[in-house]
Amino acid sequence: MREVLEKQGLRFGAFMAPYHANLNKSVHLALHRDLDLVEHLDRLGYDEAWIGEHHSAGVEVIASPEIFIAAAAERTKHIRFGTGVISLPYHNPLMTADRIIQLDHQTRGRVMFGFGPGALPSDVHMIGRAQTELRTNVMQGFDALLPLLRGETVSMKTDHWELKDARCHILPYTRPHPQIFMSSAVSPGGPRIAGTYGLGLLSATTSSDAAFNALQAAYDIWNDAARQNGQTINRADWRVVGNFHIAETREQARANVRHGLGQWLDYFQRVATFPVAKPGAHAATLDEQIDAMIAQHTVIGTPDDLIARIDKLWEQSNGGFGAILDCAHNWADYPATKRHYELIAEYVIPHIQRMNDARSRSWDWAEANHLSGMAERDKGVAQEFALWEQQRKAAELASR
Structure with missing residues (x-):
């Protein structure tokens, strides 16, 4: 039977690459603003x-998500943090496992x-x-990293690293280890790998026809791979990323x-390779x-437009997902960006999660x-007046 989630359980978050596409602005201030934004979200x-x-490329300026998360965790109380994502082919798996375990302890499991x-x-x-090596490299790294996280x-x-009797000298705070997610965009490779190992799935974009359409098959690929390899997966462990900006009005x-937005589009059309903006679109007007x-x-x-979009994503996923992540960007200035997140928290989240149903x-x-309540109230008031009158008369008689 196909697993189906209830939409009111949907979680909300932000996917912070981050994108700082204006190369004339201070990157120092941008990094500290990112930390401030996480506090705001919390x-x-x-x-x-x-x-x-x-x-x-100078735009996605965080080199170590672990360092950023360690700082952000000290400034927040409740919000959980994900590495979105660590590029495994760039690292020795023992070093990566050790950093994640340390971070798991420092955040107390967040x-x-x-x-x-x-x-x-x-x-x-x-x-x-070489780009052609990466898929093999990432799985080689994960084949070593997973048992390391388990204490093995x-x-x-x-070709790129060697482990000799390698072991992590401390175990994770979260047992057996923190939740693990495999990133995915359009191809079936991400869902297939996530299913093979029983991992969560991070669908890194839905802002193109190809990525949106890929949602329809992602769960089946993920679930089929899990079943074929004796694993189980849960839709609650599926994260879906979208590009949004909302205000009080469309205008x-x-x-x-x-x-x-123009600078962000320029980055994706001329530098980055992620499928979020069509090549050649820079020739059009901004509108x-x-x-x-x-x-x-x-x-x-x-907010109503975003609610409608989440409904479409939910329908496209054939049964739902665990969290919707807003792709953080600098399309708007910082006050309007913060207001965007406030509007989601004020209107979108309560609607989706049906927080106000009881109200x-x-x-x-x-x-x-x-x-009938008014009538009962009037009856009660009349009764009080009658009692008061009765007491007044009794007091007069007693004073004679």
């Missing part, structure tokens, strides 16, 4: 924040481990790797994103690009019984 009650790893092959060809070039001893040699949302993005499953509008039922009941 105060608003968001569930998760996922932090990326990149080493080139960390999730997301991994993938690496997204920027420029990163891959600088460390002397590993000896393994590849205000469009005005807000004129601040930085035409906004229209094209909205047609390609992006939300630039109101609405209580209102409806009180409204339906309003007239």
